[in-house]
Amino acid sequence: MVRGKIQMKRIENATSRQVTFSKRRSGLLKKARELSVLCDAEVSVIIFSQKGRVYEYSSSDMQKAIERYSKYIKEVQNDKPEMERYTQQLRLEAANMVRKIELLEVSQRKLLGQGLGLCSVDELHEVESQLERSLRNIRARKGHLLKEQIEQLKAKERFLQEENAKLSEKSGGGQWQLLTQQKEAVTCSGQRSQSSEVETGLFIGLPENRGV
Template identity: 80%
Template sequence: MVRGKVQMKRIENATSRQVTFSKRRNGLLKKAYELSVLCDAEVAAIIFSPKGRLYEFSSSDMQKTIERYHKYAKGVKTDKPEMERYTQQPELEAANMVRKIELIEASQRKLLGQGLGSCSVEELQEVESQLERSLRNIRARKDHLFMEQIEQLKAKERFLREENAKLSAKSGGERWQPSTQQKETATYSSQSSLVETELFIGLPENRCS
């Protein structure tokens, strides 16, 4: 079941608010611990409950981490323009990435025949050229696969012919000889042909005379 999106506002129900606080607090402390172990980072987290109860986690000495933070914060204040430059750079890169993604998605829609109403003649010609290039590449790939299949079938045919030739040579080189049972059957047939039968066709005759 898909979990619904939680609205970011104060939970009015006191019981629900306390349950949510306990769950989120435990999750935050667990993530802080995992970050310190997996990334070998110095992590400190301080949480005060709505009733003023303190919860904390520190991968090292909490006081030393706080002192280190204060020391770093003072250095950042003296070098604010440099810090702003470093923070603005990722934002610019992210904005450029978003624009590139939008252009790629618009190009894909045009290749699918969508959103062509606002395109000029030159843009439509460019889309047509892209489709023709893609179609040539697809046909070339298909022809290549067909040729590979044909070569495989030819190789299989040559193998079967060689096997057939070997079997033909083997069967033609051996002289056929009848088995013992076949010899006995043939002898019995020849002897049976010499036995005179008394079967006559026609009116009976007086054989006593």
């Protein structure tokens, strides 16, 4: 059977209240011991019952823990004015930031052509001047970027021309070598043809009888 959720209010029955106090007190002190052991924390618990009995637990000396707590409270109280001044300063800075953001939003709407119905002539002139300055800055930035792109394209063009010249040089040298080899081959073939056309008769006998 699932136990229902206990409503957080004073238990009217004295006996039930005492039983609950004993159980919850034991559980609280047990959790305090576990917290001090598991987390290496300095834990001190003081419990006063309805009848004035005192139950306590301290992972160290209780008196030292109380003195340490008292010292901490005094330091907090002494630092309280300084903390209040710091908090007030943060609030003022936050309020100033909110006002600046509102002004920037109004200025942005005006630059977009919105909310101009309540603007005076001077305000409209100021908006116009801001737009002209912005336009000059945009054009200057655009011109700078276009100039960089043109320089990059020129550098790429020079690189391609150099690569093309190198390739043409290599290709031309190979053709000249091929033409030279072909010419030498034709020359050798012609010499062999002329040698084959020379009369190579064999005559045995004295020289004077060759014409007979």
